Amino acid sequence: MNILQLEEVVxxxxxxxxxDHVSFSIPKGRIFGLLGPNGAGKTSLIRIIxxxxxxxxxxxxxxxQPLQSIHSERIGYMPEERGLYKKMKVGEQLLYxxxxxGLQYRDARNRLRQWMTRFEIxxxxxxxxxxxSKGMQQKVQFISTVVHEPDLLILDEPFSGLDPINTNLIKxxxxxxxxxxxxxxxxxxxxxxxxxxxxxxxxxxxxxxxxTGEVNEIKERFKENIFRIEYSxxxxxxxxxxxxxxHQFSIVSRRDHSLRVKVEEGGDSxxxxxxxxxxxVHILAFNEVLPSINDIFIRVVEGDDIQG
Amino acid sequence: MKKLWLIIQREYITxxxxxxxxxxxxxxxxxxxxxxxxxxxxVSFAGDDQQRSIAVxxxxxxxxxxxxxxxxxxFDVRExxxxxxxxxxxxxxxxxxxxIPGLEEGASEVRVTYxxxxxxxxxxxNSIERAVADRFEDYKMQLAGYDQEIINSFKTKVALQxxxxxxxxxxxxxxxxxxxxxxxxxxxxxxxxxIIYMILIFYGAMIMRSVMEEKTNRIVEVIxxxxxxxxxxxGKIIGxxxxxxxxxxxxxxxxxxxxxxxxxxxxxxxxxxQDAMNNPMVQAQPSQMGxxxxxxxxxxxxxxxxxxxxxxxxxxxxxxxxxxMFAAVGSAMGxxxxxxxPLTFVVMLPIILSIIMISPVxxxxxxxxxxxxxxxxxxxxxxxxxxxxxxxxxxxxxVSAVVLIASAVLFVWLSGRIYRVGxxxxxxxxxxxxxxxxxxxRE
Numbered sequence: 001m002n003i004l005q006l007e008e009v010v011x012x013x014x015x016x017x018x019x020d021h022v023s024f025s026i027p028k029g030r031i032f033g034l035l036g037p038n039g040a041g042k043t044s045l046i047r048i049i050x051x052x053x054x055x056x057x058x059x060x061x062x063x064x065q066p067l068q069s070i071h072s073e074r075i076g077y078m079p080e081e082r083g084l085y086k087k088m089k090v091g092e093q094l095l096y097x098x099x100x101x102g103l104q105y106r107d108a109r110n111r112l113r114q115w116m117t118r119f120e121i122x123x124x125x126x127x128x129x130x131x132x133s134k135g136m137q138q139k140v141q142f143i144s145t146v147v148h149e150p151d152l153l154i155l156d157e158p159f160s161g162l163d164p165i166n167t168n169l170i171k172x173x174x175x176x177x178x179x180x181x182x183x184x185x186x187x188x189x190x191x192x193x194x195x196x197x198x199x200x201x202x203x204x205x206x207x208x209x210x211x212t213g214e215v216n217e218i219k220e221r222f223k224e225n226i227f228r229i230e231y232s233x234x235x236x237x238x239x240x241x242x243x244x245x246x247h248q249f250s251i252v253s254r255r256d257h258s259l260r261v262k263v264e265e266g267g268d269s270x271x272x273x274x275x276x277x278x279x280x281v282h283i284l285a286f287n288e289v290l291p292s293i294n295d296i297f298i299r300v301v302e303g304d305d306i307q308g
Numbered sequence: 309m310k311k312l313w314l315i316i317q318r319e320y321i322t323x324x325x326x327x328x329x330x331x332x333x334x335x336x337x338x339x340x341x342x343x344x345x346x347x348x349x350x351v352s353f354a355g356d357d358q359q360r361s362i363a364v365x366x367x368x369x370x371x372x373x374x375x376x377x378x379x380x381x382x383f384d385v386r387e388x389x390x391x392x393x394x395x396x397x398x399x400x401x402x403x404x405x406x407x408i409p410g411l412e413e414g415a416s417e418v419r420v421t422y423x424x425x426x427x428x429x430x431x432x433x434n435s436i437e438r439a440v441a442d443r444f445e446d447y448k449m450q451l452a453g454y455d456q457e458i459i460n461s462f463k464t465k466v467a468l469q470x471x472x473x474x475x476x477x478x479x480x481x482x483x484x485x486x487x488x489x490x491x492x493x494x495x496x497x498x499x500x501x502x503i504i505y506m507i508l509i510f511y512g513a514m515i516m517r518s519v520m521e522e523k524t525n526r527i528v529e530v531i532x533x534x535x536x537x538x539x540x541x542x543g544k545i546i547g548x549x550x551x552x553x554x555x556x557x558x559x560x561x562x563x564x565x566x567x568x569x570x571x572x573x574x575x576x577x578x579x580x581x582q583d584a585m586n587n588p589m590v591q592a593q594p595s596q597m598g599x600x601x602x603x604x605x606x607x608x609x610x611x612x613x614x615x616x617x618x619x620x621x622x623x624x625x626x627x628x629x630x631x632x633m634f635a636a637v638g639s640a641m642g643x644x645x646x647x648x649x650p651l652t653f654v655v656m657l658p659i660i661l662s663i664i665m666i667s668p669v670x671x672x673x674x675x676x677x678x679x680x681x682x683x684x685x686x687x688x689x690x691x692x693x694x695x696x697x698x699x700x701x702x703x704x705x706x707v708s709a710v711v712l713i714a715s716a717v718l719f720v721w722l723s724g725r726i727y728r729v730g731x732x733x734x735x736x737x738x739x740x741x742x743x744x745x746x747x748x749x750r751e
Binding site: 014069075077078082083084085087088097099100101 | 522
C-alpha cells in the first residue's frame with residue numbers, strides 16, 4: 001500500500017516546465033529520499049503534494065484517494081527555509097499552527113506540552129521566537145510540523161543549521177516517528193544523510209524522474225563489479241600480468257596494501273579470489289565495492305545533462 | 309471556515325495587544341480633546357470666573373449712577389477724585405479704577421483708562437469696553453431726546469432660522485425638518501473624508517507590511533500548506549479591519565466621554581469650546597452664547613443615524629478594496645520596500661487623488677464632478693462620506709454603494725489571485741504587467 005502515488009504529474013510556470021511527467025510512489029511507513037540538484041523541481045513537487053499549488057496535469061493519490069486539500073491535515077511539512085512569526089510567543093504560535101492543522105485547542109495544548117517537555121523547552125512557552133537561537137527555533141519548527149501526528153511527513157533539508165547534538169536529536173525523533181508508522185519524505189542534497197536514513201529514493205533532474213527505487217536495489221543496479229582486496233606482505237610481480245593474460249580482471253587502483261579490481265563481464269569474484277590465493281597473496285579482506293548514492297547521483301545527473 | 313476564523317483571531321489579537329496600538333488608541337483622543345479644549349480651558353482659567361468690582365470715575369456724566377455689569381463685573385460710580393481712588397482703591401475693596409474722561413460733543417470715540425495691579429484678560433477688556441459703550445449709546449440717545457423705554461424698543465435681537473424645502477412632483481411644498489448649516493456639513497464632510505483617507509493609507513500599509521513579513525519569513529509556506537492562500541489573505545484583511553473598527557469605537561467613546569467631562573469642568577458645552585478656539589471672546593459675550601447653543605442644536609440635529617452607517621459602509625468598502633490591493637502588492641515584493649515603490653504608488657494614486665478632490669467636492673457637493681467621483685469605487689470611499697452631510701439624493705447613494713460593494717468583492721478576488729502567486733515567488737522583481745499575468749495563472 002502506498003501513502004502517496006504520483007502519476008504523470010506536470011506543472012508549468014510561464015514557459016518553464018518545473019515538473020515534467022513525474023511518476024513514483026511512496027510505500028507506507030518508509031523513509032523516502034527526494035533527491036535532485038538545485039532547481040530540479042523538488043520544491044515544485046513538494047508544493048503540489050502539500051496542496052500549496054495544483055498540478056496542471058496528472059494524478060496524485062494520498063492513501064489510495066485522489067489528493068485533496070483536506071489531506072493537508074494529514075501531512076506535516078517543514079520547508080527548507082524555516083519560518084515562524086518572530087514576534088509571537090512560542091506557545092501561542094504552536095497552538096495556532098496546530099489548530100490550523102485541524103487540532104482542537106485542548107488537544108493541541110496537551111500534545112504541545114508533551115512535545116516541549118520531551119525537547120526540554122517547556123520553559124520557552126512564553127518566550128518570543130526572536131529571543132531564541134536558530135537551533136532552538138528549529139526545534140519549535142519541528143514540533144509544529146509533527147504535532148498533529150501526520151501520516152506523511154515532508155522534511156526539506158531538516159538538518160540544515162543544526163549543531164551535531166540537535167541533528168542527532170531530530171534524527172532519532174524522525175526514526176521514532178517512522179517506527180510508529182509515519183511515512184517520511186526526506187529532501188536533501190546531503191547524500192550521506194540519504195544513505196543513512198532512506199530506504200527508497202527518487203532522483204529528479206530538470207523536472208523529470210531520472211531514477212527511482214530501493215536504495216539497495218539501486219546500488220546493486222549501479223555497481224561495477226569492483227572488489228577491494230586488502231593484503232599483507234608483497235604482491236608478486238607477475239600479478240601485473242593479470243590484465244594482459246586474463247581479460248576477466250583488471251586493476252582499477254592500487255594503494256598501499258590495497259587493491260581495487262574490476263571483474264569484467266563473464267568473470268566471477270570467486271575466480272579472482274582463487275587466482276590471488278594461488279599466486280600466494282596473503283589476503284586480509286575481500287569485499288565488493290558498492291557505489292555511494294553520491295556517485296550514482298553525480299553519474300546520473302551528469303549523464304542526464306549531457307543527453308538533455 | 310473554522311480556519312479562517314483562527315486566522316482572523318490571530319491577526320486581530322496580536323495587533324490589539326501591541327503596546328503601540330494601545331498607546332495610540334488611548335492617547336490620540338486625549339491629545340485631540342486637549343487640542344480642541346485647551347484654548348477654551350485657558351480662557352476660562354485666566355481669571356474670568358472671578359468677580360471684579362471696579363470703581364468708576366466719570367467725568368462725562370454719561371454713566372449716570374450705575375453701569376450695568378454682567379455678573380462678573382460690578383461697577384461702582386464714585387465721587388472721590390481719581391488720584392485719591394487710584395491710591396486707595398484696594399482699601400475700598402475694588403480691583404481697579406476705571407476713568408472715563410469728559411465726552412466732547414459729537415465724538416464717536418472715547419479713550420477710557422483702567423488702573424489696576426492685576427493683569428486684564430482679553431475677554432475682560434472686551435466686557436468693560438462693551439459695558440461702557442452700551443452706556444454711552446443710551447446716553448447719546450437720551451441726549452437726542454429719546455425716552456429710555458423707546459431706546460429699549462429700538463433694540464432687536466435677530467436670529468436666522470434656515471428652513472430647507474423643495475417642491476415635489478405634485479407641486480406640493482415639502483419642508484424638511486432638519487435645521488441645516490452649510491458650515492457644520494462642511495466640517496463633517498472634511499472630517500469624514502479625511503478620517504477614511506487616513507485609515508485607508510494607514511491600515512493598507514499595515515496589511516502590506518504584514519504580507520511582506522510573512523513572505524520573507526517563509527512562514528507563509530507553512531501556513532498555506534494548511535489553508536488556502538486566499539483564506540490567509542482574507543483572514544488577514546478581516547482581522548485588521550476589526551482592529552480598525554475597535555480603534556474607531558474606542559475613539560468615539562473616549563472623545564464623547566472626555567468632552568462631556570471637560571465640558572462639566574468648565575461648564576461650557578463642547579461646541580462652544582470648539583468655537584472658543586477660534587474666538588476667545590465668545591464666553592464673555594453672552595449674546596453669542598445663544599449662537600453656540602444654536603450651533604450645538606444643528607450638530608445634534610444632523611442625521612447621525614444616516615451619516616454613521618454611510619460612513620461605515622464606505623469605510624469598510626474602501627478598506628476591502630485598498631487593503632486587498634496592498635496585500636497583492638506586498639505579496640509581489642521581497643523584503644526590499646524600495647523595489648515595490650512604483651507598485652505602491654499606483655495603489656495610492658486614487659486615494660491621493662480623492663483627498664485632493666475633497667475641497668472642490670465639498671464646495672459644490674452636487675456638481676457633476678462630485679457625483680462621478682462618488683460613483684467610482686476607487687474614489688467613492690473618500691468622496692461619498694464627504695458629501696453625506698449635504699444629503700445627496702438617495703439614488704446616488706444606492707448606486708454608489710452597490711458599485712462599491714460589488715467592486716470590493718471583485719478586488720478582493722482579483723488580489724487573491726495575484727497574492728497566491730506572489731507569496732511563492734522569490735527573487736523576481738515584479739512589474740505591474742507581471743501582476744496582471746499572475747491573475748490568469750492556473751493554480
